[in-house]
Amino acid sequence: MLGLIGESGAGKSTIGLSAMGYGRGGIELTGGEILLNGREIREASGRTLRSLRGAEVTYVAQSAAAAFNPAKCLMDQVVEASVSHGRATRAAAEARAVELFRKLGLPEPETFGSRYPHQVSGGQLQRAMTAMALCPEPDLVIFDEPTTALDVTTQLGVLSAIKAAIREQGVAALYITHDLAVVAQIADDIMVLRQGKTVEYGTTEQIITAPQEDYTRALVSVTAKAHEEKITDLPPVLEIEGLTARYRGMDRDVLSDINMAIQPGTTLAVVGESGSGKSTLARVITGLLPPVAGRITFDGRVLPAVRKRRTREDLRELQMVYQMADVAMNPRQTVGTIIGRPLRFYFGMKGREQRRRVIELLDQIELGEAFIDRYPAELSGGQKQRVCIARALAAKPRLIICDEVTSALDPLVAEGILKLLADLQAREQVSYLFITHDIATVRAIADTIAVMHLGKLVRYGTKSEVLAPPFDDYTDMLLKSVPEMRLGWMEEVTAR
Amino acid sequence: MRRVPIPALVGLAITGLFLFSAIAAPLIAPYGVSEVVGDVWEPASSEFWLGTDNIGRDLLSRLIWGGQTTILVASAATVVSFVTGSVAGLFAAVIGGWVDQVLSRFVDLVMAIPTLIFALVVLSVMPVTIPVLILVMGLLDSTRVFRLSRAVASDIAVMDYVEAAELRGEGRVWTIFREILPNALSPLVAEAGMRFIFMVLFVSTLSFLGLGVQPPGADWGGIVKENKDGIVYGIPAALLPAVAIAALAISVNLVADWVLDRTSSLKGGRNG
Known part of the structure; x- marks a missing residue:
């Protein structure tokens, strides 16, 4: 073969x-x-x-x-x-x-x-x-x-x-x-x-x-690549208590009784297979899907469950980056417009001031001024995702929700994005809620980990705790299933 | 800039010619619109290039003036239809819920009645003036634009960039006009061409049936009506406005095709 x-x-x-x-x-x-x-x-x-x-x-x-x-x-x-x-x-x-x-x-x-x-x-x-x-x-x-x-x-x-x-x-x-x-x-x-x-x-x-x-x-x-985990005892930027959610017309909970917290400047990775409720969690936190029960506390204040009742400040401090960068950007807007809009919307920046800030952000995501007049179709997959990150960053958020941001990208490009996210975190002290199904990505970026399975939190703690034995059955299976870059790995795993 | 394909060039040329003659009618028409200048159904001559009509008016002048009326009514009605239909369609798609239900079911109701019959009924009880004609035609036709724009917009409304705008806290007006409309534009523009052609046919039909442009005003459908008896005697006067209608329809269609092709392959167009 x-x-x-x-x-x-x-x-x-x-x-x-x-x-x-x-x-x-x-x-x-x-x-x-x-x-x-x-x-x-x-x-x-x-x-x-x-x-x-x-x-x-x-x-x-x-x-x-x-x-x-x-x-x-x-x-x-x-x-x-x-x-x-x-x-x-x-x-x-x-x-x-x-x-x-x-x-x-x-x-x-x-x-x-x-x-x-x-x-x-x-x-x-x-x-x-x-x-x-x-x-x-x-x-x-x-x-x-x-x-x-x-x-x-x-x-x-x-x-x-x-x-x-x-x-x-x-x-x-x-x-x-x-x-x-x-x-x-x-x-x-x-x-x-x-x-x-x-x-x-x-x-x-x-x-x-x-x-x-x-x-x-x-x-x-x-x-x-490994990542040194950071632990702070600052009050959490986001705290989720007893969160339960279901979609309308469904008779079972997609999320049941989820509790987790994110400290400022750290990354919480939410891991699970498709159907585990990871993306629903993001929808609940952003207010797109009001939960059935539970409370979301952001920076010490309780967030209204419905997006429409949140203040502009609430929205600004909580940004989102999507999996498919292609459809997360309006194909008829230039990079300058895409990144400039949150600047205008949240801070009232216009004209030259806005342009200067856009260029600054483009430099931060390692793209540079030349990209300002391009359309999304003229960017590669990795560049698109970088622009999406810049758009989130433009709002000066406290927390960015990253929904499988690297899973549609090639490995080397994904690695670049992860590195960029880590650099930005060090500089801006922004927290990430990182949703992924890939354990390698988790290892590379997470400080704390939440393992989800069928809408329940099965394991939660700092990275070293979660990734060290003793494991529960599900985490064990999940960890074992990740292909390792060495010969004979599959035989070892399946033999066990 | 890419080269303009030949069919589009032909379409542009013919459409341009029609538009020019419509705008410049007072300058280029040899005679007035209802001026009787010769005998009944005179053949083409150096004096009357296309002959005269059933009561001795110059047919070329009638056609030019009639083109002006036809194109004016059709364009205005297209604009009415388009603005009403697409704005309502986009709002229905974005707001959803009962607003969408009410609008959509109302449109279904109107569409269930054949447009021509509906128009005939309305026009027979109302004074037939040009503004009324435009409004009736435009509003009746806006149902089709509504359906199209609603369908296109519902596809776009589920895109992540629309959700991103919503999460940013953008209002509905921004979402509709800045996020959705630019991406819905290319199918809508192509549809606008189609709608215009239907409007030309619609107003011609109405005039032919006597409920459109009223005499002595001229429009292409009316000229066909006035001269239709001549066909029996081998007089082509009724065919000329029909040819004009066909030529305009085809040429506008060629242009619309090209516009659709061009806008959808633009940078960031829907086809990549």
Whole structure:
């Protein structure tokens, strides 16, 4: 198995798709050779390609939910390629699919195929797609970020299932991902790509333990950053007591009885999987979702539950940075307008004074004056997130809520954002409520940690307390599931 | 600046020509609008370039003056329709709740009645003057603009930047006109072109039915009506205003297409 790794725009997916003789969105394969089983397929006819795809080479997409047809049961879709290519009769293909379901650790393999895509979880759907890819007994399977959209605990199960199935079937695989720690667990060889060029190509062991190129070295060490925890005994800037919340029309609480506090100039990381209520917590604190019960105290004063009843000062001191910087900025406003608006709105700054402050903020986020007239579409992902941070900072807040601010970014870019946030904290004494699902990020930034699971706070304390044994079951599982950048990690964890 | 595509150029040229002749009508029309200058249905000649109409008025002059009326009524009605429809639509989308319900159901109610019949009923009980015509047409048509702008705005209203503005404490007016409207503009502009064409057709239809522009004033629908009997004798007088209507509709459409294309691929446009 070959692992392809690189940041977005590195050309990983293009390579993956061209291995099937396919160029996405008008990409033309202008030169070179693609040999599949010794046959050149770059210039093969549509008919030849059709006979190859789904038979000799198959594909596992990133989003299983979008790749399955919701109107057909899983079995129909899993065996479709095998049957239509004449690789097996319907009965034989179904028998094989059941066998694959069993190997991939799916529940009730005999009847699993009769379910519909919406009746199974995301991790199970991803395994079903792997079964679909393996069913025609292909020679090559292409995995395009199959676990990126999954929670860490689910990811671990899917990864080990894929690895075992691939090994047992003896097929070749191309595994595309941006997460080096993941690929280190599963691939035999690794190719590091950047901007369409190969940076380094070697065995997994060599890449992880003895990277030759600077870029690879940076990738390998990216998760190793640690952060010295700060503890102050100043009165907390934000205190949450007995917070319980639910969405209208739902009969269960999304948050139940949450208590936590953030000291000035420190970072509280809220960790949990999707559905744990982390983002709801942010909505409750900002007043978008009034809680059913509980109290939010900000800087010694009780905040009104509803946003509309909060004063402008309340709003100013509590800013938010979103996960998707693309949609968090108005695409029709320039960077200058985006950052300038809070200055005007909260402090009445206009004209030259405003411009001077905007430039000052741009310098703080390491972008500089040249960016002031750009539109969001002219910025890279990391730059967009920096502008969002500057917009929050413009209000001179006491607390910034960061909702998964780095999870849509490439590792090295994310690292830059985390460093920026830490620098800004040291300079401005601002506190962060940092919502994330990534333990590595937590290690890099948190002073205190709150672990959430199904709307409840399962563990809360300073970083050294939370990340040290004895663990409760959930925290233990969460910590164990985070891929580590070393060989054999997955075997160790799954063996336990 | 990119090159303007050829269809858009053609559209711009024809639309421009129509607009020019509408504005400059007093200067370029050879005769007055209701001046009887010749015989009935005279053929085209050097004196009357397009011939004369059913009572001997110069057809070219009638067409030019009629174009002025048609374009004026259609543009004004488009503006009325657009301002009412989009403002109401944006407010409905942003405020939501019962305001949205009341507005939307009212619009459904109006749309359930065929526009033309509704207009005929209203116009038959009201004095048919140009302002009344514009208002009736504009308000009836604003229902379509309302639907579109509400749909577009509800998509935008859930974006994080709108939530960010809300969290900043911005008022509704800022949210609607500074955050949502600029991003809703390109589909709305394209729709404006479409609405204008419908207005041209609408006013022509009304005039043809006798409830639009009243004689002796001229508009394209009215000219068709006056000369329709000539078709039986092979006289093309009724076809010329029809050609004018078609040419205007197509050329405005070409321009609208180009505008949509251009604004949506602008920096930060919705298509990236």
